[in-house]
Amino acid sequence: MKRRQRGGMLxxxxxxxxxxxxxxxxxxxxxxxxxxxxxxxxxNNLPRTIAALAGWKADSGLPGEPVFAALVEDLADARRAxxxxxxxxxxxxxxxGSRFLVIKTAKDAADGKLTMRPxxxxxLSKQGGWKNIxxxxxxxxxxxxxxxxxxLASLDLKRGADNSIEAVSADRAxxxxxxxxxxxxxxxxxxxxxxxxxxxxxxxVSAPPAWSKLxxxxxxxxxxxxxxxxxxxxxxxxxxxxPVNSTLLGLGIVSEPLDLIYTRFSLYLAMVQVLLxxxxxxxxxxMRRVPTTYMRAALSLGAxxxxxxxxxxxxxxxxxILSGGAIVFVFALGYYITPTLVGGPTDQMISSYIAFYTNxxxxxxxxxxxxxxxxxxxxxxxxxxxTASVLFRRKAHVA
Amino acid sequence: MSADRFRKWLMYAYAxxxxxFIILPLLIVIPMSLTSSNSLAFPTPGWSLRWYAELWVDQRxxxxxxxxxxxxxxxTVLALLLGIPAAIGLAWGDFAGKRILYAIxxxxxxxxxxxxxxxxxxxxxxxxxxxxxxSIILVHTAMAVPVMLTTVVASLSTFDRTLVRAAASLGAGxxxxxxxxxxxxxxxxxxxGAIIAxxxxxxxxxxxxxxxTGAERTxxxxxxxxxxxxxxxxxxxxxxxxIAFSATLLGVIAILQGRSQTLRARASA
Numbered sequence: 001m002k003r004r005q006r007g008g009m010l011x012x013x014x015x016x017x018x019x020x021x022x023x024x025x026x027x028x029x030x031x032x033x034x035x036x037x038x039x040x041x042x043x044n045n046l047p048r049t050i051a052a053l054a055g056w057k058a059d060s061g062l063p064g065e066p067v068f069a070a071l072v073e074d075l076a077d078a079r080r081a082x083x084x085x086x087x088x089x090x091x092x093x094x095x096x097g098s099r100f101l102v103i104k105t106a107k108d109a110a111d112g113k114l115t116m117r118p119x120x121x122x123x124l125s126k127q128g129g130w131k132n133i134x135x136x137x138x139x140x141x142x143x144x145x146x147x148x149x150x151x152l153a154s155l156d157l158k159r160g161a162d163n164s165i166e167a168v169s170a171d172r173a174x175x176x177x178x179x180x181x182x183x184x185x186x187x188x189x190x191x192x193x194x195x196x197x198x199x200x201x202x203x204x205v206s207a208p209p210a211w212s213k214l215x216x217x218x219x220x221x222x223x224x225x226x227x228x229x230x231x232x233x234x235x236x237x238x239x240x241x242x243p244v245n246s247t248l249l250g251l252g253i254v255s256e257p258l259d260l261i262y263t264r265f266s267l268y269l270a271m272v273q274v275l276l277x278x279x280x281x282x283x284x285x286x287m288r289r290v291p292t293t294y295m296r297a298a299l300s301l302g303a304x305x306x307x308x309x310x311x312x313x314x315x316x317x318x319x320x321i322l323s324g325g326a327i328v329f330v331f332a333l334g335y336y337i338t339p340t341l342v343g344g345p346t347d348q349m350i351s352s353y354i355a356f357y358t359n360x361x362x363x364x365x366x367x368x369x370x371x372x373x374x375x376x377x378x379x380x381x382x383x384x385x386x387t388a389s390v391l392f393r394r395k396a397h398v399a
Numbered sequence: 400m401s402a403d404r405f406r407k408w409l410m411y412a413y414a415x416x417x418x419x420f421i422i423l424p425l426l427i428v429i430p431m432s433l434t435s436s437n438s439l440a441f442p443t444p445g446w447s448l449r450w451y452a453e454l455w456v457d458q459r460x461x462x463x464x465x466x467x468x469x470x471x472x473x474x475t476v477l478a479l480l481l482g483i484p485a486a487i488g489l490a491w492g493d494f495a496g497k498r499i500l501y502a503i504x505x506x507x508x509x510x511x512x513x514x515x516x517x518x519x520x521x522x523x524x525x526x527x528x529x530x531x532x533x534s535i536i537l538v539h540t541a542m543a544v545p546v547m548l549t550t551v552v553a554s555l556s557t558f559d560r561t562l563v564r565a566a567a568s569l570g571a572g573x574x575x576x577x578x579x580x581x582x583x584x585x586x587x588x589x590x591x592g593a594i595i596a597x598x599x600x601x602x603x604x605x606x607x608x609x610x611x612t613g614a615e616r617t618x619x620x621x622x623x624x625x626x627x628x629x630x631x632x633x634x635x636x637x638x639x640x641x642i643a644f645s646a647t648l649l650g651v652i653a654i655l656q657g658r659s660q661t662l663r664a665r666a667s668a
Contacts (some may be wrong), residue, residue, distance in 0.1 A: 010492030014500055017485035017544060025507050025541040028522030029514065035521075196417060203414035206407075217653075218418050224645040225425060226602030228619050229638045232626050233424045236431060236439055236635055243427050243441040273421055305406065334511025336605055341626055351513040358517045359609075371514045378511070 033375075036368035039147035045078045045087045046071070046139060053140040058133055058161065068120040068130075072109045075102070079110035093363065094138045094149070101129035137161065150369035175353070179373065182349040185264075185339075186332035189271045193279040193328050194321050196272070201283040201317075206292075216284070223277050231338045234270040235261055238342075267343040274338065275331060279324040286320025319389055326385035333378055350374045425642055432635035439632050450632040451640075459621065460637070466611075467601055467618040470532055474539040474600035475593050482544050482551060482596075483589065487581075489548070490555035504548065507541040515542070516609035523610060530612035538610065539600040546599060547592035554588025587655045594648050602641075 043050060048070035056063050078084045088102035105127045108114050116122040123130055130136075141159065152158055152165060156173040160166040167173065204215045222230060237243055238260040245257040260266055290313065298308035336351035343349075350370055358367035431439055435447035454460045485504070489497065507515060515538065523534040558581070566576040582589070604619035611620055618637070625634050 008494065010488045011494040013484040013488030013492070017481040018500060018503055020481055021503055021507065021541055021544075024522075024537050025515075026503070029510065029518040032514075032518035032521050199410060200414050200417050203410045207411070207414075215414060215418060218422055221646070221649060222421055222425065224598065224649045225642050226598075226604075226619060226645070228602065228604045228622055229641050230425070232622060232630070232634060232638055233428055235626065235630055236428055236638075237424045239439070239630070241438075241440040243431075246441050273424070276417075276421065305402075330509060334513065336511070336513045337623070341623075351511055354513050354517060358520070364521065367517055371511075371517065374511055374514065378509075 032364075033368050033372050035364045036150050036372050037146045037148065038365065038368075039142060039149070040145045041083070041086050042090050042142045042147070043145045045081075045083050046074045046142065049074045049139060050143050053136065054143070056136070056140055058137050062120075062124075062131065062133065063136055065118050065120045067136075068118075068123050071105075071130075072114050072119055072123065075106035076109035079106040089362070091135070091138065093366075095132065095135050098129060098132070098135060101127055105130070147365075150365040151372070153366060154369040154373050175370070175373075178348065178350055178353055179377070181347075182333060182374075183377065185267065185271070185347070185349060186329050186335075189268060189275060189332045190325050190329045192268065192272050193276050194325055197276060197279040197283050197324065198317070198321065201280055201287050201320075202313075204280070204284055205287045219277050219280050222273070227274060228337055230274055231270055231341050234266060234273070234342050238266050238269075261342060262344040264343070264347050267339055267347045270338050270342045271332060271335065275328045278327050278331070279321075282324030282327060283317060283320040286317050286323075290316045318392060322385060322389045322392065326382065329381060329385070330378055333381070334374065428635050428642075429639050432632055432639045434632050436632075439630060439635055450636040453633050454636060457633075459616070460618075460633075462614070463616050463618045463621040466532065466615060470535050470539065470607075470617060471597045471601040473532070473536045474543055475597045477536065477540045478543045478547050478596040479589070479593055481540065482547050482592065485544075486548050486551035486555055490552045490558075491560065505545045507538075508545040512603075512605045516606045519606055520609040529610055530615055532615060535607055535610045535615075535617070536600075538606045539603055540596075542603065542606070543596035543599040547596040550588045550592040550595065551585065554585040558584060587658055591652050591655055594652060598645070598648060 049067060052067040052070040053063060056067070075084065075087075078087050084103055084106035088099045088106075091102050092099035105114075105123065108126065114122050114126070141163070149159070153168070154175050156168050156176045157165050158168050200215075200219075204212050204219070207215060239245070240257045240259075244260060245254075248254045249257065294312050294316065295308055298312045299305065303311070333349075334351055335349055336355060339347055339349045340352050340355075350373065354367050354370045354374070357363045357370065427441070430443050431441055432450060433446050433448065434440070434443045435445035435449060436443075489500065519534065519538045520529060523529050523531075526534075528534040562580055562584070563576055566580045571579065602619060604617075604623050607617045607620045608623060611617060616624075618641075622634060622637060625631070
């Protein structure tokens with residue numbers, strides 16, 4: 001009983017930190033992600049119009065007088081509440097070019113300039129943009145305070161005229177490409193790191209203690225310098241009159257400076273340099289636990305060195321490669337600073353899009369949907385790595 | 400046997416090349432930052448310390464440094480206040496759901512930092528705290544605690560808990576036992592954790608970019624916006640100073656670890 005009580009007391013010591021993380025981290029993140037399906041700015045600002053549009057069908061032509069009357073009331077209210085900008089942006093996201101139409105109509109409505117009856121004719125004569133059936137179709141669909149618009153958009157999909165899901169036009173389809181590119185870049189970086197790290201780890205483990213310590217310190221050092229500084233340094237090193245280009249020119253290997261920076265090549269280079277230490281650490285940790293006698297036994301039984309290494313050493317250090325790979329991959333997926341600074345326009349990863357939509361266009365729904373997508377991929381791949389290591393361990397046990 | 404020696408030689412040559420790839424870029428900016436010219440070039444056309452002097456003339460850089468130090472130190476203190484009790488609970492406590500607690504604490508570490516930044520921005524905007532150091536300190540603390548916790552938990556789990564009972568039997572209260580017995584012995588782990596927490600905050604740029612405006616800009620934020628415009632030798636000078644700073648802190652940690660090893664050896668002797 002006493003013991004249990006102490007356990008409870010000790011558990012209580014974690015409470016302040018847990019509360020801190022839940023309130024200041026988990027809650028804000030959850031609140032932000034919820035914006036991916038939030039439609040309240042739409043449904044709350046056009047309540048009467050949406051209600052009046054119930055039962056209206058696109059093939060019956062433009063809606064009638066009651067709908068226009070409701071629209072004028074709603075827009076006037078939105079304008080008075082200072083919400084017409086938000087509303088105009090939401091409409092504009094779905095029907096491009098309608099931003100100004102909404103803002104102008106809202107202003108006219110609030111200023112009492114749309115009082116002639118029938119108001120339908122008045123609105124249509126002053127703001128001909130409302131003759132667009134697509135606009136009404138979009139508004140009619142916003143009854144719910146929840147929407148799948150952003151989630152679909154993050155997969156280059158949309159609701160068509162008959163509310164079925166269809167692909168967006170090719171010139172607007174950018175997100176699936178960005179998603180695949182993000183995964184591909186992360187895979188390439190992870191594989192390069194694994195291939196480079198294993199021999200280095202082998203060297204660190206088999207070197208004499210003093211050398212081993214030095215190499216380990218050199219590997220660790222970049223982890224202590226900021227990611228930003230290391231990224232900036234690559235820009236300095238790879239620029240037109242930087243050390244790499246002047247060396248290549250000096251040696252006569254090239255006749256004019258190469259475009260090294262702002263390319264996929266520089267992105268891989270910078271990301272590998274930044275993430276390699278983590279892979280090396282992970283592999284070294286496992287390798288140190290593998291007795292050297294196994295390799296010696298294989299060699300003394302006559303196996304060629306490479307065969308012995310591949311059949312004996314590699315399977316034993318594979319868990320280290322897998323866990324290092326998981327760390328590198330998960331970090332790479334969320335990279336933002338490095339692709340933004342050293343990548344070209346066609347090398348941007350999902351994180352850059354998230355920052356763009358929330359920073360520059362204030363499209364929170366899109367930013368949240370892309371964030372949700374990124375987190376799902378992260379969880380998916382983490383599970384994949386985890387399953388792989390479990391399966392591998394089971395196989396190792398059987399063997 | 401000569402094939403063996405060749406293989407060894409090859410392995411070390413490979414290791415040296417790869418380590419050069421990792422380390423050399425960090426070193427090559429040192430001569431480049433000492434340039435007398437207006438732009439960065441290699442080889443350095445002429446030598447001068449002017450860009451280091453420039454940093455103190457342009458009021459924005461010292462101001463940003465000050466912001467970063469204030470935010471970094473506040474983050475460290477807050478992380479220690481929250482982290483040490485939690486570390487004791489996690490290292491010594493024997494209760495259900497520990498894994499879930501670890502997962503909650505680690506969440507800020509594995510969440511892509513852009514999501515952290517954007518979510519923090521939307522949250523603190525509703526509280527009117529964007530552009531306030533406090534918001535950055537709070538988010539940095541959440542990001543720093545999970546890393547700091549690992550070193551503190553590690554030093555606590557090798558801590559001989561009979562010492563606590565001995566102190567209690569000699570009449571020391573919980574608080575007194577903590578400050579007189581526990582804290583001195585886990586100090587190396589705590590100081591290492593504190594340095595790590597400081598570095599995490601001091602180097603963090605994404606959250607700081609989302610949450611800081613104008614006068615509240617941190618040093619990484621200044622570098623980030625500076626790089627996007629053009630890379631002046633001043634940026635290289637800042638980079639060199641930050642690398643030197645990291646090297647110093649790493650040296651301190653290496654000394655601390657050596658000390659904790661001797662402490663442990665003495666305790667077990």
